[in-house]
Amino acid sequence: MKKNYLLFLFSLCTSFYAVFAKSKLVKPTGTTEFITTWDLTKTGSGTNDQITFGVALASSGGSVSYSWETVPAGSSGSGTITALSTTVTITGLPVNSTIRLSIDPQNFRAIKIDQGTDRLRLINISQWGTTNWNTMSSAFYGCSNLTITATDIPNLGNVNKSNNMFRGCTVLNGPSNIGQWNTGAITDMASMFRDAAAFNQNIGTWNTAAVTSMEFMFRGATVFNQDIGGWTVSAVTTMNDMLRDADAFSQDLGDWDLKTGVILTGMFNSSGMACPEYSATLIGWADNVNTPSSLTLGALDVQYGTNATDARNTLTTTKSWTITDGGSSGVTCSILPVTLVSFNARQSGKSAILKWQTTSEVGASHFEVERSENALSFEKIGRVDAVGNSTALNTYTLADELTGVRAPSVYYRLRSVDADGTFEVSRVIVLKRSETEWNLAVYPNPVGKGVYVTVEADASLGQVAVYDMLGRKMALSVTRKESGKAEINMAGTSSGMYLVSVTTERGTVKKMLVRD
Missing domain, CATH: 2.60.40.1220 (Immunoglobulin-like)
Structure with missing residues (x-):
């Protein structure tokens, strides 16, 4: 009798454990949730009391648990995403509240905002968690209020699509560790940062060997200007409009090995490609014996230097390329022997304090600071003489009086001018002015x-x-x-x-x- 009683108790405890584990009271060891924050005061679905977004769950079946709490803490709740669901709607949330949503990684494979009704409500990703993501296609497309403060790195080992991932994320400039992401399996990066107007993180070490599409990747990414010249692009079949309207971008891509038949239509159209970087790119491609023939390159409004004339002729004659650009500048355009290691702006009262540093200067003449209120048209607002010839760390500053400037964000770039008149333009930086800084x-x-x-x-x-x-x-x-x-x-x-x-x-x- 006692033996049967003990067996009964053991069976009962086992059953309770199974129930608890299924309801996430017992969570698999070593797993962490995907955590996001949503602002229900922003335009979206329902009456400011719900969240709707797309998902992908494990094809093998199985539900996904989630929990939510208000910020600051007050109300909370939990629920379950039904197996094989493609859309989630969480209702009954406190009206006009800020919600921290935690999604369990088990069976969760993807989030897909994709210009959804509640795209404006997603304001932050604070943790990627241990989710085994299988796609990032259109994940945060249209989330114009999104920031990312997560310090962990998403598991992208099974992700082959990141197209439209951050498209239209106009305030996003992060995360700071995005350059460490594992992108080795990704084949499609089309429009990944399209219209991401604030993004300018260093992603120059990304593994792009498997990527086949980079079309529209940085189109309209108006402040992006990172060195991606070391990327492997030999598998890329289309770079159509890749950097179109990327106003700040000016980098030497001459080391790229282009694939036969790759589409380069509109690639540099109306971009920020300065004469030195465009010239170096043409020279690098012309000197590469593996550069394919019969390509069409778009570089509308971009000029090349007289030092790149022969290279351009090699591409258009020997290689039978068709190139549409801004023509010759009439002067030599070489990348200046000035190494700029930092350039930033901070607010001080009603002024902006610009500071930049160089570690190497050879024949440098001066620096011209240019300002814009729309990141499109720039005007010169100051000049600072360069040291000239130096291998030491040199620091320069300039104060810009902002009285009369109405824009909430002010954009700056630095023009480094050599003694022979050649110049190079830096990346664009942005200063977001404080609320009380205006008259x-x-x-x-x-x-x-x-x-x-x-x-x-x-x-x-x-x-x-x-x-x-x-x-x-x-x-x-x-x-x-x-x-x-x-x-x-x-x-x-x-x-x-x-x-x-x-x-x-x-x-x-x-x-x-x-x-x-």
């Missing part, structure tokens, strides 16, 4: 017997409101005069102190107003 004037202040108060800012005005010292919003008439100016009718207000709140695209600033 706001409220006058007259104090307000005497007058009725009208003028609000003026060096940014387009949004909401203008006046509050009393009890925090009550005053029902006052506000008349807009122009984009950065408005007039407040203070009629009917009594003597005392008021708070004027002004919102622009850069943020909100408040100023005290005294009524005599």
Whole structure:
């Protein structure tokens, strides 16, 4: 009898363990979740109380567990993604909350936002976890608010498609360890960073030996300018529009071994390819005996130097290439013997402080700093003389007064000019200005017997409101005069102190107003 009782208890415990393991109360050792953060105040599905996204699960079947919690902590919940599901909708979330979603890696294989309804709500990936990903195709396509703070590295060993992965991720510039990703199995990188306007991480050591498509890969990636000249591209069949409208990109790709018949149409069209780098690329391809014949290269608006004339002729005559570019610059364009090791910008009050360092200079004349408010058109805003000839670390700085500059983000690039007049343009860097860094004037202040108060800012005005010292919003008439100016009718207000709140695209600033 006692023996049967013990067997019963053992069987009961075993059954409970199986149930707990299935419900994720017991998690496989060594596994970690895929963790994302979602902002339900942003436009999306439902009434700001749900999340919808595409998934791929293990083909062998099996459900996937998930849990969620609000940030900051308050509410939480959990659920299960049914086996073989392709779409997930998590409902009943607190309205307008920020949600941290953790997805168990077991049986989970892919996420696919792909311009989905809730693409704007995904704001961060904080952990990749131990998910055995099988595709990254269109994973985060259209997630224009996405950032990645994850410090771990995704398991991409079984991923052969990363096309459209970060397409349209306009604020993404990370993760910082993306250069360490295992890309050896990927064959399709088409449009991977297309329109990723802030991305500029070093991915020059990626294994691209298996890649066959790089078309549109960096199209519209306006600040990307990393050295990818060491990539293996011998299997790539199309680079159509690969760097089109990549305004900052200017690198020597002359060491690339091109595949016979590879499509180069529009490859450099309207890109940032400067004369020295484009010239070096043409020279490198012309000197390579393995460079295939009968290719068509697009480099609209890009000029080559007189030092590359023979190389270009070799490609167009001996190799029968068709090249559409900006023609000859009429001067020699060689990559300058200046090694730029850093270039950055920081905000200091109403100024931007530009700082750059070089480790080698031979015959350098000076540096010209150029600024843009749209990352497209640049103007010279300063000049700094170079040391000239040096093998030491040299540091240069320039302060740029931003009064009158209205853009919330300011773009800079550095033009290194040699003693013979040749030059090289650096990558573009971006300075995102703080919310309180712009000018706001409220006058007259104090307000005497007058009725009208003028609000003026060096940014387009949004909401203008006046509050009393009890925090009550005053029902006052506000008349807009122009984009950065408005007039407040203070009629009917009594003597005392008021708070004027002004919102622009850069943020909100408040100023005290005294009524005599």
